[in-house]
Amino acid sequence: MVRMIAPEGVASFSHAGHTFEVAEDGTLEVAEHAVDEAKAHGFTVAGDGEIVASEAITVKxxxxxxxxxxxxxxxxxxxxxxxxxxxxxxxxxxVKAPKTAETKAPAGDGKGADGKGGDGKGADAGQAGAK
Known part of the structure; x- marks a missing residue:
């Protein structure tokens, strides 16, 4: 099977008694032997990364x-x-991709706001279970 892009507004394609339905993204898959006939009706073979109808946009x-x-x-x-x-x-x-912001600990002397060193246990150490 070959993936093809349908012309805008086309919902299906018939070949040799077989009907191929166009998907919501504007593509359809046809048997290898039907590719030339589909091309004659405006279908194109979808390549890797090619834009299909659902990815196309309309901009003023x-x-x-x-x-x-x-x-x-x-x-x-x-x-x-x-x-x-x-x-x-x-x-x-x-356009360059935006740089990811990095956060770094502020440079300091390791002392708290009161100028004293902490014990490393946090402000509420020993308070577990207290209400």
Missing amino acids: RESVLKVLEAMGVAANPAMRADKLAAAFEGAAAR
């Missing part, structure tokens, strides 16, 4: 342009959608 052109501008990427409002998407993906690839 002006929103993409605003984000690209904020990221310092020159974009012409008259650019084709595929060019805008490529510019957006290129800009996103350049």
